[in-house]
Amino acid sequence: MDIKKVRNEKFADFLAILGEQKLYAPQKVGESLRFAHVTDSSKVELAMANTTVPPKSIFFPQTETLYRYEMGNTEIQPPAVGEVGIVLGVRPCDARAQVIVDNLFSWDVDDPYYKERRDKATVVGLACNKPCVNCFCLSLGGDPASTEGMDLLMTELDDAYLLQPLTEKGEKLCQAAAAVAEPATAEDLAAAEGLHGQAREMITRKIETGGIPENLPALWENALWQETAASCLGCGICTYLCPTCHCFDIQDEVEGLEGRRCRMWDSCMFKEYTLHASGHNPRPTRRERTRNRINHKYSYFVDKFNVIACVGCGRCINHCPVNIDILEILAQVKEAL
């Protein structure tokens, strides 16, 4: 598959071509940067290191209708998932996170809503030229130019975006953009290599994960869980913004005679998450909930799917209101092992 490039002055045209399909890309929505349907390509924001909300919101919306019904009637109608199209500007950590989450949503039983969106979407990645201060993807098997989970990888050069198709879907997209693209030169490829190398050098935060998955549960009664939980507010932002967190609640909502059963993101950091109807709670305090969060990502998920459910995107560190730092927790874990 031939590597192409789109010059900066033609990038708006490129977006217009992609926009013939339903196009999602990072845009400012209120105070946060998130993937949203592109209706005005000038609003597409690719310069920021990464979005506040990961692109999981496209495949697994924060709230979605599982089915509709009319009150007093037992006819149930699941809504059409509809067109998904192209998700553009996905950073390598987030593209990889989605592959990790695929394991869960296809485990034994396929989740039809998630699967349809994943199957339909073309993922256009964007290599990280300037990783942020809390990125640690290299420690989790990622890379600022990783292609895992992408159909096409873009790299931002000085005067152009390099387009590297990776799958048939990616190749198709390149062909569709033929009018605004041109073949990449050897110098372009060398420049991209150079940028990828520089990006790797910029990632300074690291953790050696060896030994954690198999030994973490043995630290059940360790004081570190209480110490971490002591400052935790239980706000759940670490899980909402985590690209691999996938837990959800199911609730019925009724307006007049129109009812729907829908699912929405939930968080293991909330008390209600595990609260029994009897009032009993198997995870009664933030200590147990913090312990479960880290164990789930770094041990339980590994038991089931042979991969750590963390990609080192740094969001949980960047957005924690009380500066809880997963790398510091993991460093304590390593020390205690």
Add this chain to the structure above:
Amino acid sequence: MKENGNPYQPHIATVEDAWYETQGDRCIKTFKVVFDDEKVRESWAHRPGQCAMIGILGVGESMISISCSPTEGRFLRFSVMRMGKVTQALHELEPGDKMTVRGPYGNSFPVDEWKGKKIITIGGGIGQAPLRPIIEYVKANRGDYAGLTLIYGSRTSGDLCFKSEFDTYNAANDVCCHLSIDVAEEGWPHYVGFVPSLLMEVNPSPENTIAITCGPPIMIRFVLENLKKLNFADEQIYTTLENRMKCGFGKCGRCNVGNLYVCKDGPVFSYATLKDIPEAFA
């Protein structure tokens, strides 16, 4: 692509019969329900120990253990304690009313593995609901099992579920039935005390025997202790766990105990599996 259809979409079932097992604030009501769709009625296959997500459109869903054995016929039974929003709404249902049902979920009691063995169930309160299908299953296949003993207790005689069935068990003389209540009542002919003490009184031999216990966590803890005193091996002891659930098939995340999902790896676990999971009896 797995041909699993839409696992979130429930079937509609009609309440054929409904009656109260117990009275009071946290009363228990049993529903006998039949699927509206004949195809679902024919294809539905549950095993003793499994659960189903039952609900009411406009209110929500709750995971409830299926309290009948497939040997009883093409219907389902659920015994529901009135607790939260959904179970309170379920309690309003009368014969002819509709509910949503999806499942069955989870593993089941390894009834084939247990052939030739003596089965003892040790239940407390609503914990008898998940035990009822194994009792009914063993009764229906009595020749395959060396014995069936039922130990069951609750706070008062009014809190015992499935009371009317116990007489038929004894009359058929194929079930050894031991009942208890916590505090003495006039005219109560059976044991007075807690279930773990009744277990010691019955004093079953562990030889060629499987013990299954289900009930409030505090009861389970002492029953396990006493079964160990009676020299039951970890592999001979089974229990069912419950946790809050939303999906029933390993996606929504919340029902895990350690690295096990109650909805998929359970709800039936041997004590050999659970004893090393620190969260199992939390």
